[in-house]
Amino acid sequence: MLTPARKKEQLLVLLNDVMVDLPSPSNISLWWNLGSLLGLCLVVQLITGVMLSFHYCPDINMGFESIVHITKEVNMGWLMRSVHVNGASLFFFFLYAHVGRGLYYGAFFNIGAWQVGVLLLALSMGIAFLGYILPWGQMSFWGATVITSMLSAVPYVGGELVEWLWGGYSVGGPTLTRFYSLHFLTPFVMVAMVGVHVLYLHQEGSNNPLGVNKDKDKIPFHPFYSSKDVLGFFLMSLLACILVIFHPFLLVEVANSMEANVLVTPSHIQPEWYFLFAYTILRSIPNKLGGVMAMCFSVLILCFVPVLRWNASVPSFRGMSFAVSSQIFFFFFLSNFVILTWIGSRPVMEPFVQVGQVSTFFFFLYFLCCPIVQYVSSLRSLNWA
Incomplete structure (x- = not known):
């Protein structure tokens, strides 16, 4: 049986291996700082x-009033709420950039880390949705009503699922209570x-921009990359301070500053900006299911x-940073993602509906055509070589 002193010694050795002597590729760029920023x-x-x-x-009856109480009467409560609300926006900004970096540089060939990362993305979106409901503002209530009603599209059991989720026949007290419990507990699952x-x-x-053998040309994590992480923490903290102190409501929906009213439906229901691309895809399909x-x-x-990428053995095929056609294709996808996000904030009317449908088509087309573009580009690069 290990003594406490021995356990402490083993823990220090593990931390030293992970955070100090961890062999890391010598050519990774600042795009690899996004993981540590997400952890912070x-x-x-x-x-x-x-x-x-x-x-x-x-x-x-007290949810919205408790938010007002926190903001106005609790010591530094306004700061805690502003940091929490705007911190969610920063988290998703870095999360989407992290996923984009993985797509661009071929990080998906580490299948285990990639699949767990996708689950983390889905779990983060679920947690953020639950938290969006808690202020019980006008947009929170109607957003919860619209999004949870989507379960009714499930054949045969959709109606029962919606009633079970609501805890009744409409969004109400039981819904808010269980959403609060899930929003509080699920982040600890996310930590695991x-x-x-x-x-x-x-x-x-770690992967690297060149996609070359990861077992060669490595350097210790500390001090080469730990110093970059510290610089990233400082810059992110500076950005967060500017957002929290000077523009605390820049990314907050104005309608959510009013208490929920079940008798008044907002003219335009929309989620937070980090859900807008998915919301556009949802409303672009005429069929509910x-x-x-x-x-x-x-x-x-x-x-x-990872399944759609056909040939991982060709170095130039592991990422998009080599072929110009692949780069153009990726940045077209990135622009299309921005358009989807913008269309989600627009009312459901022409020409926004048509633009959203076209953007939705190109969104899914990217994942189907990108392997072909990259494969052709890799063959050309090998022929030129």
């Missing part, structure tokens, strides 16, 4: 979320999944990316 965001969200939970009341994600990463090693499936598949399609 997650820690900040957990701390501020726990602090806010001390004063929040999950009741339809992050540990699994990092474990897979350390087993296979088809729209729900397309919205879910817009995230889950990332699970099939």
Whole structure:
């Protein structure tokens, strides 16, 4: 049986191997800082979320009032709420950039880390949706009504699923209570999944921009990359301070500053900006079940990316940073993603509906055609060589 001193010694050795002597490729760029920035965001969200939970009341008659109480009367409560709300936006900004970096540089060939990362993305979106409901503002209530009603599209059992989720025949007190419980507990599950994600990463090693052999030309993580992480933490903290102090409501929906009213439907219901691309895909499909499936598949399609990449043995095929055609294709996808996000904030009318449908088509077309483009580009590069 290990003594406490021996356990402490083994823990220090493990931390030294992971954070100090971890062999890392010598050519990775600042795009590899996004993982550590996401870890910092997650820690900040957990701390501020726990602090806010001390004063929040999950009741339809007191939920909105407790938010007002936190903002106006609790000491530094406005700061905690502003950090938590804007921290979610920063978290998703870095998360989408992290996924984009993985697509661009071929990080999906570490299949274990990639699949756990996709699950983390889906779980993050679920947690953010649950948290969006808790202020019980006008947009929170109607957003919860619209999104949860999508389960009614499930054949045969859809109606029962919606009633079970609501805890009744409409969004109400039981819904808010269970959403609060799930929003509080699920992030700790997410922390465990992050540990699994990092474990897979350390087993296979980090990818690099050139896609070359990862077992050669490595340097210690500390001090070469730990210093870059510290610089990234400082820059992110500076950005967060500017957003939280000077523009705390820049990314917050104005309608959510009013208490929920079940008798008044907003003229335009829309989620937070980091859900807008999925919301556009949902409303671009005329069929209800088809729209729900397309919205879910817009995230889950990332699970099939390693399968769609045909030849991982060709170095120039492991990422998009070599072939100009692949780069153009990727940045076209990135522009299309921005258009989907913008269309989601527009009312459901022409020409926004048609533009959203075209953008949805190109969104899924990218994942089907990108392997072909990359494969042809890799063959050309080999022929030229």
